[in-house]
Structure formats: C-alpha cells, structure tokens
Amino acid sequence: DQQVKQNSPSLSVQEGRISILNCDYTNSMFDYFLWYKKYPAEGPTFLISISSIKDKNEDGRFTVFLNKSAKHLSLHIVPSQPGDSAVYFCAASGASGGSYIPTFGRGTSLIVHP
Amino acid sequence: EPEVTQTPSHQVTQMGQEVILRCVPISNHLYFYWYRQILGQKVEFLVSFYNNEISEKSEIFDDQFSVERPDGSNFTLKIRSTKLEDSAMYFCASAGGGRTDTQYFGPGTRLTVL
Numbered sequence: 001d002q003q004v005k006q007n008s009p010s011l012s013v014q015e016g017r018i019s020i021l022n023c024d025y026t027n028s029m030f031d032y033f034l035w036y037k038k039y040p041a042e043g044p045t046f047l048i049s050i051s052s053i054k055d056k057n058e059d060g061r062f063t064v065f066l067n068k069s070a071k072h073l074s075l076h077i078v079p080s081q082p083g084d085s086a087v088y089f090c091a092a093s094g095a096s097g098g099s100y101i102p103t104f105g106r107g108t109s110l111i112v113h114p
Numbered sequence: 115e116p117e118v119t120q121t122p123s124h125q126v127t128q129m130g131q132e133v134i135l136r137c138v139p140i141s142n143h144l145y146f147y148w149y150r151q152i153l154g155q156k157v158e159f160l161v162s163f164y165n166n167e168i169s170e171k172s173e174i175f176d177d178q179f180s181v182e183r184p185d186g187s188n189f190t191l192k193i194r195s196t197k198l199e200d201s202a203m204y205f206c207a208s209a210g211g212g213r214t215d216t217q218y219f220g221p222g223t224r225l226t227v228l
Contacts, residue, residue: 034216043118043205043219044157089157101170102217104157
C-alpha cells in the first residue's frame with residue numbers, strides 16, 4: 001500500500017538545467033509534506049517542507065510545489081549542480097494522536113552531469 | 115552543527131542472535147525514532163519514543179523489537195532474535211518539539227543477518 005509514490009526511480013539532468021522530481025500521494029489526511037536528500041552511506045537530510053495551506057515554498061535553489069486537488073507535489077532544483085546528485089525522498093504526514101510520523105516514498109535517484 | 119550519531123556503522127550477526135543498535139540523538143531533542151530501509155525499498159517507520167515511552171509503533175515493530183533510553187543520551191533498538199529479513203539499514207532520528215516531523219537522521223547502521 002503505497003500512500004506516497006515516487007514513480008521515477010531515477011532522473012538524469014545536465015548541470016545548470018532544472019531538475020523536477022515528482023511525488024503523488026493518496027491519503028487526503030496528509031497535510032504536511034517534506035523532501036529529504038540522501039547521499040550514499042549517510043542518513044536522509046531534511047531539505048524543504050510545505051504545509052497544505054500553501055501551494056509553493058522556496059528556499060534558494062529549491063522550490064516545492066503542492067497541488068492538493070491532484071494530490072501531487074514536486075521539487076524543482078534550479079540550477080542543478082553535480083553536488084545535488086543524491087536520492088531524494090518525498091514524505092508526507094498528518095496529525096495522528098498528536099504525533100506526525102512521515103510516510104516516505106521509495107525515492108528518486110538524481111544524477112546531475114557536469 | 116549538532117548531529118545524530120549511530121554505532122556501529124555495520125553489524126553482522128547470525129540468525130537468532132540478539133543485536134543492539136545504538137544512537138545518540140541531538141542533545142536538546144525530545145522525540146526519537148527508528149526507521150529501517152531494506153535494500154532498494156522505501157524508508158519505513160518502526161517506532162517513535164517520547165517522554166520515556168513509545169508513542170507510536172508500526173506493524174513491523176513486533177515483540178522481537180524493543181527500544182530504550184537508558185541514560186538520557188543514548189537511544190537503543192534491540193532485536194531479540196534476528197531473522198534474515200531483518201537485514202536492512204536502520205536509521206535513528208530525533209526531533210526537537212512542536213511540529214515533530216522535521217526529523218534529523220543519523221548515518222544509519224547496516225545490519226546483516228546471516
């Protein structure tokens with residue numbers, strides 16, 4: 001039961017171009033969405049988040065867009081850099097007894113070519 | 115910058131043996147978590163811990179698993195009798211408070227059960 005889906009296991013982009021990573025969710029109770037980045041042999045690192053009351057959140061080169069009606073979010077990286085090469089996990093959460101445990105997608109491996 | 119640390123980085127054990135995975139969360143954090151990632155699959159939530167007790171656990175976290183915060187700094191995950199399917203990367207995470215889903219992950223312990 002995949003409540004959070006990242007349908008592209010990998011993405012290859014040229015340095016300087018835009019990277020767009022997509023994520024779909026099925027649970028309408030989710031109200032907070034996060035992106036994590038993971039390098040090999042390291043744990044996931046929080047990147048950016050968005051609340052369901054917004055449709056866009058920007059932090060430097062990273063922008064997350066949320067389309068609630070489509071239950072879809074995307075992460076845009078502009079411009080992409082070789083150091084952005086990593087696995088990106090989409091995660092979603094909603095209130096559950098006062099704690100918020102994120103449900104993760106399977107991840108998309110981004111490769112940025114110099 | 116404060117970080118979550120985990121030891122050991124790699125643990126090899128025989129099926130049926132007990133293992134203890136150790137984590138030192140960020141010092142002023144109040145919420146603690148264990149996740150696992152089986153190779154090629156998504157990051158899965160195991161358990162959350164707050165105020166010296168389990169606050170949530172997943173179906174994966176059965177009677178073979180236990181967690182403890184023995185001394186105010188360490189946070190441990192014990193697997194009583196390991197199975198082959200317990201082989202995975204185990205991540206510890208901690209969060210400060212408030213909206214607890216912005217979690218900071220450790221580098222993980224790779225558990226190999228032979």
